[in-house]
Amino acid sequence: MPDRPYIFCHMSISLDGKIMGRYMETEASEKAGQAFYRIAFGKDRFYQHQGWLSGRVTTDDNFTLYARPALIPGSPKVTAGDYVARKSDMYYVSIDPSGRLGWQDHVLHYHDTTADVLEVLTEKASNDYKAFLRRLGISYIVAGRDRYDYDQMLQKLKDEFGIQILMLGGGAVLNWSFIQKGYCDEVSLIVNPAADGSVKTQTLFMEREGLSDDTPVTFQLLDVQRTEGDGVWLRYKVNHDQ
Numbered sequence: 001m002p003d004r005p006y007i008f009c010h011m012s013i014s015l016d017g018k019i020m021g022r023y024m025e026t027e028a029s030e031k032a033g034q035a036f037y038r039i040a041f042g043k044d045r046f047y048q049h050q051g052w053l054s055g056r057v058t059t060d061d062n063f064t065l066y067a068r069p070a071l072i073p074g075s076p077k078v079t080a081g082d083y084v085a086r087k088s089d090m091y092y093v094s095i096d097p098s099g100r101l102g103w104q105d106h107v108l109h110y111h112d113t114t115a116d117v118l119e120v121l122t123e124k125a126s127n128d129y130k131a132f133l134r135r136l137g138i139s140y141i142v143a144g145r146d147r148y149d150y151d152q153m154l155q156k157l158k159d160e161f162g163i164q165i166l167m168l169g170g171g172a173v174l175n176w177s178f179i180q181k182g183y184c185d186e187v188s189l190i191v192n193p194a195a196d197g198s199v200k201t202q203t204l205f206m207e208r209e210g211l212s213d214d215t216p217v218t219f220q221l222l223d224v225q226r227t228e229g230d231g232v233w234l235r236y237k238v239n240h241d242q
């Protein structure tokens with residue numbers, strides 16, 4: 001294992017294990033959502049991370065809203081390698097292997113948290129996309145040819161951006177790909193006292209062909225606490241030696 005950040009997966013789930021859906025519209029879920037935010041982003045937060053990872057779909061659903069990036073075709077060739085636009089205390093580490101996200105700014109706001117966007121690309125991302133990120137002042141790293149080199153990615157996040165503790169923040173596909181490959185140390189779940197029984201929404205962890213499979217992973221319970229609004233905060237250590 002390389003020298004990488006400590007990684008915890010922090011997620012809010014329904015009683016039936018979903019991470020999206022109509023259960024979120026309930027008052028019960030709203031209260032559990034407050035616990036979710038407090039623990040990872042509140043003034044006296046439990047986790048002292050310097051960034052959180054999000055999958056491309058999560059970013060499109062919540063921040064970039066499926067906007068197309070404003071590319072300039074045939075942009076002048078950018079310098080090869082990574083681009084460090086600025087340093088920050090908090091990064092939104094965006095898993096975007098092909099360079100698809102239509103950012104408008106180099107910062108984003110999540111409730112009262114402000115974070116600098118840091119794009120994690122592979123060599124599949126075009127020169128025009130990298131030039132677009134540079135115009136916006138968005139830092140990026142390149143880790144892997146057409147698939148991520150996880151060791152390289154995590155080492156760069158630690159060495160180039162000083163990320164010692166990293167939150168794995170969903171969605172389902174991203175979470176499972178990291179957990180199954182052994183790149184997650186702890187799972188922190190806020191279980192909402194709400195469910196909707198939907199079969200159309202994502203569950204906490206989902207395999208994706210080419211990224212992960214259904215080989216089981218086991219966990220060791222670290223702590224259980226009741227939260228505001230009848231939620232439960234579960235913390236598990238991921239068993240790596242299986």
Ligand SMILES: NC(=O)c1ccc[n+]([C@@H]2O[C@H](COP(=O)([O-])OP(=O)(O)OC[C@H]3O[C@@H](n4cnc5c(N)ncnc54)[C@H](OP(=O)(O)O)[C@@H]3O)[C@@H](O)[C@H]2O)c1
Nearest residue numbers: 011012019055056057058061097169170171172173174177
């Ligand atoms: N309840 C919660 O706490 C919570 C938290 C976060 C998200 N969510 C919800 O989760 C939903 C999205 O989940 P999702 O599972 O559908 O999508 P996701 O994990 O957010 O994004 C999946 C996409 O990210 C990229 N990706 C992820 N892992 C990768 C890997 N290991 N290697 C290469 N690329 C990788 C791929 O992008 P490309 O398709 O571009 O190749 C993949 O299609 C959203 O609706 C969001 O709101 C809920």
